[in-house]
Structure formats: C-alpha cells, structure tokens
Amino acid sequence: MEEGKIDLNEMKDNTDHVDQDPSPSTVEEVKLPEVGMIFSSEEEVRTFYNSYATNVGFGISKLGGRNGDDGKQKYFSIGCAKNRKKVSQAKNVLHPRPSSKTNCKAKINVAVRNDGNFVITSVYIEHNHILSPGKSRHFRCNKVLNSATKRKLELNDQAGITLSKSFHSCVVEAGGYENLSFDERNCRNYISEARRLRLEEGDAEALSTYFCRMQSRNPNFFYVVDLDGESRIKNIFWADARCRAAYDYFCDVVTFDTTYLTNSYDMPFAPFVGVNHHGQSILLGCGLISSEDSATFTWLFNSWLTCMHGSAPKAIIMDQCHAMAIAIEKIFPNSHHRLCLWHIMKKLSAKLGGHVHYKMIKKQLKTIVYNSLTVDECDENWLKMIEEFKLENNDWLKSLYKERNRWIPVYVKDHFWVGMSTTQRSESMNAFFDDYVHSKTSLKQFVEQYDSALKKNIENEKKLDFVSFNSIMPVILGHPIERQFQNAYTNNIFKLFQDEIRGLMFCDASLLREEGTTLIFEVVENMLGQNGQPGREVSFRAYDQSVDENEGY
Incomplete structure (x- = not known):
C-alpha cells in the first residue's frame, strides 16, 4: 500500500x-x-x-x-x-x-x-x-442537487407531475437511494423556491411596463431587480419620486416588517414605512423578496440605501429576526436599532405559559417593562423576578435580557422614536393594501393594484393637509409656547403636544438648588392608577442649563 x-x-x-x-x-x-x-x-x-x-x-x-x-x-x-x-x-x-x-x-x-x-x-x-x-x-x-436534476424537477413540476413521482424516477435512474447525492427533502425545498421565482405569463412584461411607465413620468423613480443564476426574478425593490422626496423630511425613524404575504408566489411584501407631519404612516419604498435570510435582507437594505442617496435612517424598528439583525448591523451600523415591543410581549404565553406561576411572572414582567423609570430599577427587578421564580435556565428570558437595550422602553427612551415602540406602522400599511391585493394576487395584478393603493394613501394625506389648513386646534392654557406650536404643527401633532400639556397638571416642580448656571428641580408626578384612581407618586430630578449669569432667572 x-x-x-x-x-x-x-x-x-x-x-x-x-x-x-x-x-x-x-x-x-x-x-x-x-x-x-x-x-x-x-x-x-x-x-x-x-x-x-x-x-x-x-x-x-x-x-x-x-x-x-x-x-x-x-x-x-x-x-x-x-x-x-x-x-x-x-x-x-x-x-x-x-x-x-x-x-x-x-x-x-x-x-x-x-x-x-x-x-x-x-x-x-x-x-x-x-x-x-x-x-x-x-x-x-x-447533499447536492446538480443542474441536470434541478432542470428535470422543474420541468416535471410544470407538467403537473407530483414531486414524489419525480423523486422516485431519480431513484430508479440512479439505481437506488444509496447512489443519490440528495434526498426528497432537498427536492421539495428546491421546487418550493423555484415556484416562488417562476413568473406566470405576463408578469415579467407587467413589471417592465410598470417600471418604464413610472420612470417616463418622473426620472426619480427608482427600481432594481435581483436575478438568480438562471436569470429569473429573485427579489425586487422600487420607490417612486414621492417616497424619495418624503424620506428627505421624515428619515428619523423607519419601521420594517415582512409578515405580509401578498401574492400567489409567497413572496413577502417588505415595506419601509415612516411617519409624516400628520402622524400618518407613509411608504418610503418597498420590495418583494423570495426568501428571508441575511443575504436577501442585505441586498434589500443596500438597494434602499442606494435609492436614498446613502442616507441611513436615524433609527429603525423591526421584529426579532436574527437574519434581519445581521443585515441591519452591516448596512445601517450607525442607526439605532429597536425590536418590536408588541411582538416580544405577545410571546409570553407561548414561552412561559407552562410555568406553574405564569400569571405572577406575566404581571411582574409587564410591570418591569412598562413601569421601570431607571435602568438600575429595571435590572434590579428583573434579576429579582428570575431568582424568585427560578428562571435562570430559561433561554428565551436570557436572550431578552441580553438584548434589553434594544426593546425595554427605559433603555431606549433617550432616542427619538416618533412615539413608536412597535412595527404597527408597517402592519397598518399592510392592512391598507388589503383593499387591493390578497393571497391569490399574481405579480402582474400586484403592480397594477399597488399604484392604486398608493394614490389613495396620497389622497388621504392631502385631506389631512386641508384640515390643518382650513381649521385650527384651540389652545388649552394660552401660554406663548403653546401658541408657537399651534402655528408650527399640524392639527394631529398639536393634539399630541397638548397631551403633554395636560400631563403637566399632574406634576409639581420645586427648585432644589442652583449650581452655577444650572438649576436643579425636583418634579413630583402623581401617576394615575386604574379607572382614574390616584396611583403612586414618582419623583424626578430636572436640570435647566439655560440660565444666563447676567440676567438671573
């Protein structure tokens, strides 16, 4: 030898x-x-x-x-x-x-x-x-599928031959299972992917016609198509001129969600959604993707970033998806990244429902998440809960605590989120499209109906513009700063400001001391309990550094 x-x-x-x-x-x-x-x-x-x-x-x-x-x-x-x-x-x-x-x-x-x-x-x-x-x-x-086998499986699928029969023919041709370099599961996964990428008659033409028509109307219309190795459509991204212009004004926070399936190919609709000057959800570009892995999300985010002239959002809210997180860290490294609070909290019953003290754990966890006023208070109560209910080995809670700076409100409150803590904006945009598309919508039908849905959204924004132009929200206190915001804000946003004004009625501020040009106040807030009943009082320290040494205060 x-x-x-x-x-x-x-x-x-x-x-x-x-x-x-x-x-x-x-x-x-x-x-x-x-x-x-x-x-x-x-x-x-x-x-x-x-x-x-x-x-x-x-x-x-x-x-x-x-x-x-x-x-x-x-x-x-x-x-x-x-x-x-x-x-x-x-x-x-x-x-x-x-x-x-x-x-x-x-x-x-x-x-x-x-x-x-x-x-x-x-x-x-x-x-x-x-x-x-x-x-x-x-x-x-x-386990490898060669190109000849892939082609054979696709042709048989288009001819209506079941996958099990196609796979069995491969077994017979190879002379037995032991001579195959793949199994039936590999074939099934490949056909599932191929069906998503295969367009019906008129789909490719409809896409091309729609994109060309939009670009002829406005050269700022942007689109990009990702093809697979056999020149079939894999992923699509596009944004019209209005989306790109709106992003210049409303690029602070973007939500991204892919849970909405819009067509018969199971290609998830992936909208980038922002908030405009009325507090209304607006579309800032969207895609149709064939898979939800990190490579696909990286392609999509990079396409969107190119469309927006390399200007990344200041903050982005998304679901707890590992593949998506990898792509965000790569393409938007300087953007604040927040996980959807609602998606996390709705998993409580699935993750902890089997625990004998589930109701008590749920109550304490909600108190920690929603009522913690400081990071130290949140950490202290979280660790107490883990110790009390012996949850040290719960992998889900471990992962949540490790990423607490991305979802617990007290950890993310120092960044601007346009009042959002969830991806509900993306979901509301998905619901908006429900009037136009459904699970059986073909790609050709989708691009045709998409334009109609977008026009309706624009019309809703124009109506709100008119309401703010034609009417005015009355002031509550008549303070100069309130009148200043009354003139600067739209009616919907001014209502939010007035909510903060009303909240001041439950706060009592007193000057503690003066340190140089800084005034230190103690603010005591009476937090309401259930049904408007008096709740606990919470004290804050507030600092005012706007004092002029020559003018006093």
Missing part, C-alpha cells in the same frame, strides 16, 4: 470508533490529509477533505478562519461536523431535542501563503464518536 493511504478494511478491524457495517462501495484506499499538502484554492481543499470524510464516515463543516489587516483570508479550519459542544435548544427539560454535537476535535488547519496557494499546517485525525462510511451520504455536506 502506498504511504499516506489507509485501507478501510484494516481501519474497521483496528478501531472501536468505526461503525461495523460500512457500505461495500466505501471499502477502498483513502488518501489521508497530511501536513504540507498544497492546494490551489479553498474549494480544492474542501473537495479533498470531503472526499476523505465521505470514505471514512463523517460529515464536515468550516469551523472558522481569520483575515489579515488587508482583509484577505490568512487561514481557516475545516473539521468534523460534530465539532462544538452540545447545547440544548429545548424549552422544556422533560422534552429534550436530539443533538449531533460531541465536541469532536478532528480537523485540518489551512494557511494561505503569499503566493496564493493553500497549505495544510496541522491535522487532527482522531474522532470521539462512531464513524460510518455507509451513512456518509446522509450528512448535509454531501
């Missing part, structure tokens, strides 16, 4: 870590990875190591790497897919979930040389689990 190769029959006899029933097709000589082996690309390294792993009987995955100061990759590791420690994802310890992780250390480390070649610098062969060459085809890294 050549040096550097291993016979699987011999390996089967000499180790306890190999399954005793390997497939006959895998009994062959296998080239072992060795220090000093040189490859021309990362793909070549992966192909070699995967071939070795397949014959030995384990799956592989990339474990990590490191880039140099120039941003280029310097080294990386590829190892056993059972690397890393087992972490239970189960919410109920009585119903644990299976885990494939055993903290296996088998891997190869690869360095990238200055000449661009890849060299193996270290090798770890030993595994801490049973190996099975006969089961190698079931590992995720070995």
Whole structure:
C-alpha cells in the first residue's frame, strides 16, 4: 500500500470508533490529509477533505478562519461536523431535542501563503464518536442537487407531475437511494423556491411596463431587480419620486416588517414605512423578496440605501429576526436599532405559559417593562423576578435580557422614536393594501393594484393637509409656547403636544438648588392608577442649563 493511504478494511478491524457495517462501495484506499499538502484554492481543499470524510464516515463543516489587516483570508479550519459542544435548544427539560454535537476535535488547519496557494499546517485525525462510511451520504455536506436534476424537477413540476413521482424516477435512474447525492427533502425545498421565482405569463412584461411607465413620468423613480443564476426574478425593490422626496423630511425613524404575504408566489411584501407631519404612516419604498435570510435582507437594505442617496435612517424598528439583525448591523451600523415591543410581549404565553406561576411572572414582567423609570430599577427587578421564580435556565428570558437595550422602553427612551415602540406602522400599511391585493394576487395584478393603493394613501394625506389648513386646534392654557406650536404643527401633532400639556397638571416642580448656571428641580408626578384612581407618586430630578449669569432667572 502506498504511504499516506489507509485501507478501510484494516481501519474497521483496528478501531472501536468505526461503525461495523460500512457500505461495500466505501471499502477502498483513502488518501489521508497530511501536513504540507498544497492546494490551489479553498474549494480544492474542501473537495479533498470531503472526499476523505465521505470514505471514512463523517460529515464536515468550516469551523472558522481569520483575515489579515488587508482583509484577505490568512487561514481557516475545516473539521468534523460534530465539532462544538452540545447545547440544548429545548424549552422544556422533560422534552429534550436530539443533538449531533460531541465536541469532536478532528480537523485540518489551512494557511494561505503569499503566493496564493493553500497549505495544510496541522491535522487532527482522531474522532470521539462512531464513524460510518455507509451513512456518509446522509450528512448535509454531501447533499447536492446538480443542474441536470434541478432542470428535470422543474420541468416535471410544470407538467403537473407530483414531486414524489419525480423523486422516485431519480431513484430508479440512479439505481437506488444509496447512489443519490440528495434526498426528497432537498427536492421539495428546491421546487418550493423555484415556484416562488417562476413568473406566470405576463408578469415579467407587467413589471417592465410598470417600471418604464413610472420612470417616463418622473426620472426619480427608482427600481432594481435581483436575478438568480438562471436569470429569473429573485427579489425586487422600487420607490417612486414621492417616497424619495418624503424620506428627505421624515428619515428619523423607519419601521420594517415582512409578515405580509401578498401574492400567489409567497413572496413577502417588505415595506419601509415612516411617519409624516400628520402622524400618518407613509411608504418610503418597498420590495418583494423570495426568501428571508441575511443575504436577501442585505441586498434589500443596500438597494434602499442606494435609492436614498446613502442616507441611513436615524433609527429603525423591526421584529426579532436574527437574519434581519445581521443585515441591519452591516448596512445601517450607525442607526439605532429597536425590536418590536408588541411582538416580544405577545410571546409570553407561548414561552412561559407552562410555568406553574405564569400569571405572577406575566404581571411582574409587564410591570418591569412598562413601569421601570431607571435602568438600575429595571435590572434590579428583573434579576429579582428570575431568582424568585427560578428562571435562570430559561433561554428565551436570557436572550431578552441580553438584548434589553434594544426593546425595554427605559433603555431606549433617550432616542427619538416618533412615539413608536412597535412595527404597527408597517402592519397598518399592510392592512391598507388589503383593499387591493390578497393571497391569490399574481405579480402582474400586484403592480397594477399597488399604484392604486398608493394614490389613495396620497389622497388621504392631502385631506389631512386641508384640515390643518382650513381649521385650527384651540389652545388649552394660552401660554406663548403653546401658541408657537399651534402655528408650527399640524392639527394631529398639536393634539399630541397638548397631551403633554395636560400631563403637566399632574406634576409639581420645586427648585432644589442652583449650581452655577444650572438649576436643579425636583418634579413630583402623581401617576394615575386604574379607572382614574390616584396611583403612586414618582419623583424626578430636572436640570435647566439655560440660565444666563447676567440676567438671573
């Protein structure tokens, strides 16, 4: 036998870590990875190591790497897919979930040389689990759909042939399941994706006609289409001239939500929604996307940012979506990022409903979230709740506490949110489109109805403009500052200001002391309880640094 190769029959006899029933097709000589082996690309390294792993009987995955100061990759590791420690994802310890992780250390480390070649610098062969060459085809890294199979599946799907029959024909053609590099689930996922990307007759033409018509009306209409490898529509983004102009004025806070499915392809409608000078939801651009992964969100956010001349929103509100968060951190790194409070709180029953003290936990958690006046008070009461109800091992609460600076009101109150704490603006915009589209709406119908829906929204804004032009909200106190805002604000926004004026009736301010040019006040607020009954009194410290040393106060 050549040096550097291993016979699987011999390996089967000499180790306890190999399954005793390997497939006959895998009994062959296998080239072992060795220090000093040189490859021309990362793909070549992966192909070699995967071939070795397949014959030995384990799956592989990339474990990590490191880039140099120039941003280029310097080294990386590829190892056993059972690397890393087992972490239970189960919410109920009585119903644990299976885990494939055993903290296996088998891997190869690869360095990238200055000449661009890849060299193996270290090798770890030993595994801490049973190996099975006969089961190698079931590992995720070995499940691949080639282009010929994809085309065959699509043609059969268009011809009305069921997926199960298409897959069975692949099995027969290959001579058995063991000769396939994919399974029925891979085929089903691919067809599901292909159906979303496949347009009906007239859809592509309708999109092209609509976009060309809008650009001919106004050259500031912006659109971009993302195509897949076979030149099919994958994602779409567009914004008319009015959306782009409105963003110049109302770019403070944007909400983003993708829970609204608008057409028969299950392509989520992804609107960017802001708030105008009437407190009304306005559209600032929208997209139709084929999937909800970080790559798609990155494409969409980058398209929107390009449309808005590189001006990112000051703040953005979104649902608790990991893929979306990754894209936001990448495209909007300087924007304040807030999670939708409503979406989090509505999960209480699903996440904690099985606890024997659920009602008490729910009451305390709501008090902590909605009534905490300082960060220290919030943290102290949260930790007390965790200790009292022995919730230290609750993964959901752990994740919420870790991200508390993104959703608990007392943590985010120092930033401007236009009075919003949820993505309800996006959802109200979705409800607005309900009059025009539904789950069976084709892409062609959608772009036609979208324009009608947008025109109605613009008409509603014009009506509110007229109301503020033709009428005026009376003042409450007649104070000069109230009259100043009466002239500056629209009626709807002035109503919000007057709500703050009314709140002053429940506050009593007294001067504590003067420190240089700063006045320090104590403000005592009488917070109302249920049904307007007197509640607790809360004290604040207020600082006024507007005092002129020469004029006094």
